[in-house]
Amino acid sequence: MTHPNRNARWGHVLIEELAAAGLAGLCVSPGSRSTPLTVAASDHEDLRVFSHLDERSSAFFALGRARRLGAPVGLLCTSGTAAANYHPAVLEASNARVPLVVLTADRPPELRDSGANQTADQVKLYGDAVRWFRDLPEPDTTDRTLRRLRVDAARAVSTATGTPAGPVHLNVPFRKPLEPVAVPGDEPEDPDGVGATGRDGSFVESETGSRALPDAAVDRLADRIADASRVVLVAGPAGPPGAAPPSLADLGRITGAPILADPLSGARFGIPGASDSHDPPFVCGGFDAYLGTDAVEDWPEPDVVLRIGASPTSKPLRTYLAASDAHQVLIDPAGGWREAEFAVAEHVVADEAPTLAALTETLSDRGVDPKGRDRTDYRERFEAAERAHWSILEGSMERERLEGGVVPAVLDAMPDPSTLFASNSMPVRDVDRFARPDERSITVLANRGVSGIDGVTSTALGAASATDDPLVAIVGDLAFYHDMNGLLAAGRCEVDATIVLVNNDGGGIFHALPIEQFEPPFTEAFKTPHGLSFDPTEALYDLEFTRVDDLSALTETCRGAIGDGRLDVIEIAFDAEASHRTREALTAELDAALSADDSS
Ligand SMILES: Cc1ncc(C[n+]2csc(CCOP(=O)(O)OP(=O)(O)O)c2C)c(N)n1
Numbered sequence: 169m170t171h172p173n174r175n176a177r178w179g180h181v182l183i184e185e186l187a188a189a190g191l192a193g194l195c196v197s198p199g200s201r202s203t204p205l206t207v208a209a210s211d212h213e214d215l216r217v218f219s220h221l222d223e224r225s226s227a228f229f230a231l232g233r234a235r236r237l238g239a240p241v242g243l244l245c246t247s248g249t250a251a252a253n254y255h256p257a258v259l260e261a262s263n264a265r266v267p268l269v270v271l272t273a274d275r276p277p278e279l280r281d282s283g284a285n286q287t288a289d290q291v292k293l294y295g296d297a298v299r300w301f302r303d304l305p306e307p308d309t310t311d312r313t314l315r316r317l318r319v320d321a322a323r324a325v326s327t328a329t330g331t332p333a334g335p336v337h338l339n340v341p342f343r344k345p346l347e348p349v350a351v352p353g354d355e356p357e358d359p360d361g362v363g364a365t366g367r368d369g370s371f372v373e374s375e376t377g378s379r380a381l382p383d384a385a386v387d388r389l390a391d392r393i394a395d396a397s398r399v400v401l402v403a404g405p406a407g408p409p410g411a412a413p414p415s416l417a418d419l420g421r422i423t424g425a426p427i428l429a430d431p432l433s434g435a436r437f438g439i440p441g442a443s444d445s446h447d448p449p450f451v452c453g454g455f456d457a458y459l460g461t462d463a464v465e466d467w468p469e470p471d472v473v474l475r476i477g478a479s480p481t482s483k484p485l486r487t488y489l490a491a492s493d494a495h496q497v498l499i500d501p502a503g504g505w506r507e508a509e510f511a512v513a514e515h516v517v518a519d520e521a522p523t524l525a526a527l528t529e530t531l532s533d534r535g536v537d538p539k540g541r542d543r544t545d546y547r548e549r550f551e552a553a554e555r556a557h558w559s560i561l562e563g564s565m566e567r568e569r570l571e572g573g574v575v576p577a578v579l580d581a582m583p584d585p586s587t588l589f590a591s592n593s594m595p596v597r598d599v600d601r602f603a604r605p606d607e608r609s610i611t612v613l614a615n616r617g618v619s620g621i622d623g624v625t626s627t628a629l630g631a632a633s634a635t636d637d638p639l640v641a642i643v644g645d646l647a648f649y650h651d652m653n654g655l656l657a658a659g660r661c662e663v664d665a666t667i668v669l670v671n672n673d674g675g676g677i678f679h680a681l682p683i684e685q686f687e688p689p690f691t692e693a694f695k696t697p698h699g700l701s702f703d704p705t706e707a708l709y710d711l712e713f714t715r716v717d718d719l720s721a722l723t724e725t726c727r728g729a730i731g732d733g734r735l736d737v738i739e740i741a742f743d744a745e746a747s748h749r750t751r752e753a754l755t756a757e758l759d760a761a762l763s764a765d766d767s768s
Pocket residue numbers: 591592593594595619620621622643644645646647648672674675676677678744
């Protein structure tokens with residue numbers, strides 16, 4: 169292909185190489201300085217291009233798509249504040265290990281720090297939040313420089329998808345002309361190969377091996393587990409695509425240990441036999457409710473806790489782990505120290521799946537009895553607590569308007585397979601507490617890297633763009649307000665999704681904090697009731713807006729909305745303060761039930 173000037177060729181080579189290395193889409197926003205890259209992307213036959221007006225929403229859309237796919241997605245914007253608008257999503261991608269390739273166009277070097285229009289310091293703009301930064305040289309026509317550009321593109325994708333996955337940033341300066349107009353003398357040294365003579369596909373293929381533990385280390389860990397009377401497995405939030413390794417279920421089966429499955433771990437759903445507590449593996453989903461009760465203080469301590477994934481969403485679980493004297497082992501393939509309880513005694517840097525599989529095999533060779541007396545006693549505590557929690561929830565669903573009841577009401581409508589996206593604040597906590605483990609393949613996602621309430625709609629729509637499975641997002645009203653711009657992507661990117669808008673007129677979560685008692689400033693500065701009516705979003709964004717009054721209508725309306733080929737917003741209103749009092753009442757009811765069980 170011929171390119172009329174060096175910028176056009178530079179843009180073509182960079183985009184071609186990123187696509188060849190596996191970029192699973194590019195989210196572009198309008199601007200002049202990025203023209204050579206935007207033109208190259210729109211000329212590319214295989215690269216899916218998503219056009220977004222707002223860079224902040226665009227970045228979260230890319231994040232959601234990359235998170236759902238477990239593959240790198242690119243971002244492209246012009247110079248100046250456009251690039252800064254990517255920052256929130258870059259922080260989330262960094263902490264949550266989601267692969268993003270960020271391309272920011274820039275002014276040529278002599279215009280930096282000169283007062284030139286729309287010029288900011290973009291060098292290392294995202295600081296340590298990116299796995300790799302490179303300030304590319306100005307476009308050049310030499311074979312050697314173009315080869316370097318191809319290597320940089322391959323390296324960007326390889327680094328973004330490495331261990332740990334995360335964002336990378338290429339800053340790309342261009343001088344005019346930015347459009348594909350002819351410039352005499354801009355012919356490349358090698359017009360056919362443009363720096364890639366003799367190579368097909370990706371210029372540099374990357375291969376990554378798995379990190380396995382040496383046998384002696386597996387043996388030592390297996391000794392710990394075999395000698396323990398009480399073992400707990402904790403699966404925290406996982407990196408993309410979020411499926412728990414089957415070896416976790418196998419280890420649960422062979423040890424008889426309860427698996428405390430964070431909703432974002434990939435283990436809450438999709439494990440065969442998960443809901444049947446008499447046939448291991450025993451997947452627990454109600455621990456957020458019962459681990460904080462007084463009744464649990466009388467339980468015997470676990471001896472060994474084996475943990476995978478990031479720090480759990482559930483505060484009661486984190487508090488339980490922090491207070492425990494058990495020997496806690498954290499397995500992390502990236503060697504990350506993601507453990508803010510400071511309770512871990514052993515930090516294992518290895519891939520989870522082969523490590524858990526090796527442990528299972530070693531323990532099985534040793535004939536560990538999953539039904540040993542102490543193990544069974546301990547497990548029965550969790551079984552009883554799970555039974556009590558789910559039966560109290562069922563009773564209260566019938567009895568009263570329960571904000572957390574949105575979760576089972578939505579799950580009732582969700583087909584197998586499907587994707588559930590939980591906004592931060594109470595939605596993700598309610599999913600943690602009220603999503604009962606089952607065998608359906610439901611992928612649960614949330615932005616728990618930095619837990620922002622910004623970009624939630626865009627992340628959900630980006631995730632929906634990545635899958636044919638239906639996606640339902642549960643979003644609070646402040647989070648919905650925060651990213652209303654993101655709604656535009658549904659039509660522009662042809663995304664089918666359903667948003668359940670839990671409208672309690674402000675930040676309901678603050679009722680759970682002691683600041684609730686301080687008035688002022690509680691209402692004005694924390695809860696921030698806004699009184700906004702969101703139905704005009706229907707006309708503004710061409711979506712289907714429905715208001716429902718109760719949980720059964722929510723389930724019915726969700727069923728109709730799922731898979732209807734467009735964006736639906738279903739609003740259900742609650743009183744935030746009453747919701748918190750109900751949550752407290754449910755905990756008290758559970759505590760009483762467990763204490764009564766103990767004394768009988
Ligand atoms: C970008 C950002 N700003 C502020 C916060 C602090 N924050 C956490 S939860 C919350 C309230 C969210 O309200 P809403 O989305 O309506 O959910 P609810 O609390 O009612 O469940 C706020 C402001 C945050 N996490 N992220």
